[in-house]
Amino acid sequence: MRELLEAVAAGECSPAEAEAKLNGYVTEEAGRFDAARDTRRGIPEAILAEGKTPEQVASLATTALETTGRALVTRLEDTHFAALEERLEETVPDAAVDRRGATLLATAADHDRPALEATVAIVTAGTVDGPVADEAALICVDAGLAVDRIDDVGVAALTRLIDQVERLRAADVAIVAAGREGALPTVVAGLIDTPVIGVPVSSGYGHGGDGEAALAGMLQSCTVLSVVNVDAGFVAGAQATLIARAIDGARTSGS
Template identity: 40%
Template structure:
């Protein structure tokens, strides 16, 4: 049994993470007590100019705002963020593409994360394969992006279609949206993993944050001599 059983487990913020991997530790809010959130936020807000907290409830966002009045909350994407350094560090644009409006919360988690990490973001929403003309109407924006995050539930076909249209990296995000045999996103996940379009990489179900972190690294890459 943990020695912390029955007590609030200690929080040890990793304030050196930005120096190692390029961005500050991100606070994952679910399961954390108010005290744990407060300790993590105070340390990270003091150490870094840009900080993210994901999957936050409105109540948790309000709590974090008491730590720093500059805190903002993307309610759709459930992301709390400090964005004090607004310099653009990415080489190009990160396009965030969603199949349906029900996929937008995951897409917004990705878009908000990418913006706070210093990228220009183009949102291309509600362009799923059931109305393919909508996607083709945004083809110029798709082709202009340096990297694309494509978010889809149901059968998860959109990343394969986008992957067949562009020459840039495509990061596919399956969502848990869909009826019975979508199995809370497993159907979309398997479809994306079996994509016939080369160059499509897949992250976990509903993981908009992870997709944006990877996209930011791609967008900020440097040519090594």
């Protein structure tokens, strides 16, 4: 502990970094950031922008960068992004920012991103499923997976999907996002022998169009697959990461 205190006194370690090392989390006005979650669980804490002010999001993201080397932000709006961009210019000007729709990954220049020997296929039934797929994709990118994005292959025209079967079979795990009746994950799982994670999307018309029909359809799948909650791209990406990490570990130990 003395070395840590001396580092803070010398300006080599910020108080936030010291608190994260001592407690595993950092307490600030916007809340508590779980800086140790990645070490403890294998998945970093993501900052849910929805329901937070732009200032709160910017503050938490800066803390994440300072203590873990990167910040994952989900469900952000343009006002959140503007506040975060301004804060990063002031505090971490060399951070790299990858924004995909409502999801953002900011990475410090000295952050050492892992590289997993595994590929995840991220599949969408239609364009409307893109934002949920983006959320899953950035979680996988942060973990060091190779991402193969396969878009707009819904079951209304099966030839679009059949054309991509070899790519799907080459992946180690697949995340499949679909709204409406949610049939695509079932079809994909019937064609490949790798784990499939279905993500119901809140799109469609009338009754069940809020993702309930898609969720029910995936839960009743006659082919084996895992299912996450409606629009839960982060959870799907996290689950795919854990699977891929196990695959990478097996390949590495066997080589």
